[in-house]
Amino acid sequence: MPTSTAYEDELGDHFARHADTSPYNAYVDRPAMLALAGDVDGQRVLDVGCGAGHYATELLSRGAEVVGIDGSATLLAHARRRLGDRAELHRHDVEDPLDFIDDTSFDGVICALMLHHVANRRQLLGELRRVLRPGGWLLASTTHPTADWRHFGGSYFADDWVDLPLAGGQMSIHYQRMTLETFLGELLDAGLRLERFVEPRPVPSLRDVDEAAYHKLHQSPSFVAVRLRRP
Template sequence: MTSAWTNETAIQQWNSGSTRESMEATAERGDFAKEHLLNPVLLRLLGDVRGRRVLDAGCGNGYFSRMLAGRGAQVTGVEPAESLISFAREKAGEGISYVQADLARLPEMEPFDAVVCSMVLMAIPEWKPAMRACVEALRPGGLFVFAIVHPAFEELLGTWRKYGEYRQTEYLAEYEIAGRDASDFHRPLSAYLNEVAALGCRVREVAEPGLDPEMADGIESHVRMPNFLIVAAETGCPLMP
């Protein structure tokens, strides 16, 4: 299972799997799911970011960093994969700086008002140190927003197309899910929420976005079931050792 994986091996996968073509295609708003399901909720949960220091943790090609900067935030994007951060730096505009680092081993930085970690934690073998680093990067009362593939509906589209319904045979175990560019790792929803609580955060909202039926066009499964989970939490309680 995930014991054979390290963040370094996962980073190598993302580095080799991220082509220039794919990064250019998603440089403005991300892919279809990010544009129509994730971005609107992430931006709503983050609220007015004008003048706020925001950490885009695992920023990938930097598209969301650029969206945040366009709304007036002072953004630091962190990304370990060389191909992705090189592209992000190439496209960077005013109000953005980038740091190449493993999320589980963030360098010391000035505290942030908000940390957003979108579609990253389920792709990290060492996800607990990464989540802790995100929380520790916040000022007291800061906002931590993370998005993951919904643990209950990870292979939603494929099984829906095959069976006309969603099917899952294993939920409680942890296991690897091989992907086109890199692997994800299944963990129960309780693992993420319990870790947020253990890190002294108070959950403000949990969102399970569904696709607008007018946008479905052959992916009805995303109208009926949530393929993604988004959590907003705020710091304030002491961290557990």
């Protein structure tokens, strides 16, 4: 089990580059999450696990005020180069409470492809509910459990920590497998109300960039994404 969720050093640099153009990040998860966010003009949004600042950039362009947190100094350096002084960024391990953030201080929270890296998810989700104003929204995406089942095998209901090789096996990311029941159950147990559930497909522009990836990702699920609201 990890003691930190951070992608540091070479892994952080690889992820920052990869997220720019990866079919999975740039053409599947990011468009789906931004569509779920909808109109964010004038809203204060917390980007949890902000990485290299790709989502924050899009949210800022839509008129949001963005605060980003990440445990990785490497990724935050990329985010600062990308964002300049347009967003407030903090280095923080999300396994620890968000005790530097006031109650009910955000209109929205985005957790893009990061909850499966967190061991103490129930604590984190409780903290995210705390910092949301009543009526505020939370977006979360994670790896599709069917994709993990196809890749790692074994039982669909497995909840083990696994390592997914990257860059031809030179690096890997460490995360916990979750069923849909676990993913949604933990969010609902945190006192959030489900509004939308999607299994994102690639946007049409991927076809012009990588037709093979476009067709593959229309046939095999990669992620799930949800929008929830604090009552």
